[in-house]
Amino acid sequence: MQIGFIGLGIMGSRMAANLQKAGHEIMVYNRSREKADTLIKNGARWCDTPAQLAVKVDILFTMLAHPEAVSQAALGPEGYLANLKRDAIWIDCSTVNPSFARAMAAEARKRHVRYVDAPVMGTKKPAGAGQLVFFVGGAKADVDTLKPYFEIMGKAVNHVGEQGMGAAYKMVANLLVAQNILIFSEAVALGRALGFTQEMLFETLLDGPLAAPYLSLKRSKIEGGHYEADFPLKWMHKDLHLVALTAYENGVALPAANAAKEVFLQAKRSGLGEKDFAAIFDYLSSRETF
Secondary structure (H helix, E strand, O other): OOEEEEOOOOOHHHHHHHHHHOOOOEEEEOOOHHHHHHHHHOOOEEOOOHHHHHOOOOEEEEOOOOHHHHHHHHHOOOOOHHHOOOOOEEEEOOOOOHHHHHHHHHHHHHOOOEEEEOOEEOOHHHHHHOOEEEEEEOOHHHHHHHHHHHHHHEEEEEEEEOOOHHHHHHHHHHHHHHHHHHHHHHHHHHHHHOOOOHHHHHHHHHOOOOOOHHHHHHHHHHHHOOOOOOOEHHHHHHHHHHHHHHHHHOOOOOHHHHHHHHHHHHHHHHHHOOOEHHHHHHHHHOOOOO
16 A cells, blocks of 8 residues: 655654655655655655645555644645545544544545544654554544554554544543643752752652653753753643643533643743753743742
């Protein structure tokens, strides 16, 4: 089957590269072509528009920044959805809200395209190593067809339900990720104000049962103050916005989530948006005396 990949940022470029390394010929498109240079050098075929790519592929993966980017690439004047072959499969790995995923599934059905939402857990390093975890919503037959491709890019494939349920799970997961680092950052800020050293707090909190295990992976960034983005802070703010929207649509009160969203927005406005989301630690630390 001919594979297409649209969206070659931090995650998509690495996912596409793993498909390529496994021997698959891929066709690629990205809004900025330079992000595709390495893939093209290794044999990928460039297409000038999403529509141009769509007519040539049987399976299309997309990994885009937000719902608006997905909608534009799918339904815009040069969009791929109207140009995919009948019974082609579109797999959206972007982090989007479940109501948007279901709307895209409906648009795909109108065009006789099979839709699967398959967001991932993991950042830059797991993406490069083919160690992502997929949470997949869609028909079982489609998920079974796609499993070999998911297994090239990831270490686990979880079929969590019908179309939209992969996106739904990602809302739950990213809410926990954002809240955990925010709570940890506040706890360390309080501990330092009470006279404990940051080193002591890191040793006792991160090595004990109180902190989420993934926080240990952020320790070197925080201690060194070097926040090269594995997952940019601005996208964590976007995900919290989608969480809040999803909660509103489902009648669920999330007061702590909405507070977290505003803290991440403040940090983004302070100039930290392009840095790794772990930079929220420095943002809160700089405000300990307020």
